[in-house]
Amino acid sequence: PVWQLDNLTPGQSHKLSRMKWDIELLDGSLLTDSEHSDVLEWLRRFAWSLFVEPGDGAGFLKTGSAGVLSRALAHLVRWMNANAYKYPSQLDDDALDAYVFDMPNFLFPQPDDPASSTRSSAEEGHLTVGQVFPYLLVVRQLWQQRHVLRRSGIAPLPRKPWPDDAGANSVAQRI
Numbered sequence: 001p002v003w004q005l006d007n008l009t010p011g012q013s014h015k016l017s018r019m020k021w022d023i024e025l026l027d028g029s030l031l032t033d034s035e036h037s038d039v040l041e042w043l044r045r046f047a048w049s050l051f052v053e054p055g056d057g058a059g060f061l062k063t064g065s066a067g068v069l070s071r072a073l074a075h076l077v078r079w080m081n082a083n084a085y086k087y088p089s090q091l092d093d094d095a096l097d098a099y100v101f102d103m104p105n106f107l108f109p110q111p112d113d114p115a116s117s118t119r120s121s122a123e124e125g126h127l128t129v130g131q132v133f134p135y136l137l138v139v140r141q142l143w144q145q146r147h148v149l150r151r152s153g154i155a156p157l158p159r160k161p162w163p164d165d166a167g168a169n170s171v172a173q174r175i
Contacts (some may be wrong), residue, residue: 003173005017005019007062017064018041019066023081025077025081039087042152042154045141045152046141046145046154047069050069051063054144056144069138075107075135088142088154091142091157091161093159100174104175107131133168137168
């Protein structure tokens, strides 16, 4: 349920190099449950490829990036599961538009009590580019890894995400 990657950067917490796979989905099941084995398999292949065979000239991810990647993948797989998507090949332009539209509420659901004094600025609707960007970057990385995924028998994204924009950063700024 957890990959603990070796982090060779002195002084960094081992938590930064951890990939958690026992992600709770919105229906209460876990990604590690047998009914999700095909989704778990392609997600693991994708994540591993970012560390050992980055595509499109991207640099290798350092193991200290595993925690951020893990959180972004958890968000993506929860959203995909909630919207009946299982594979990257299903994430066409309409699906990615819906992903972007749903992101603020999916990342930071509004509390039941709107008068709550413990809400963060993100929960009040003040998202920053830095809060949103990792969740868009993982989609861009799915595109970068399309050749590796295809060689592994995983149908990739049908086309480059957000081709009319400057990329994930531009989309993050809009959100």
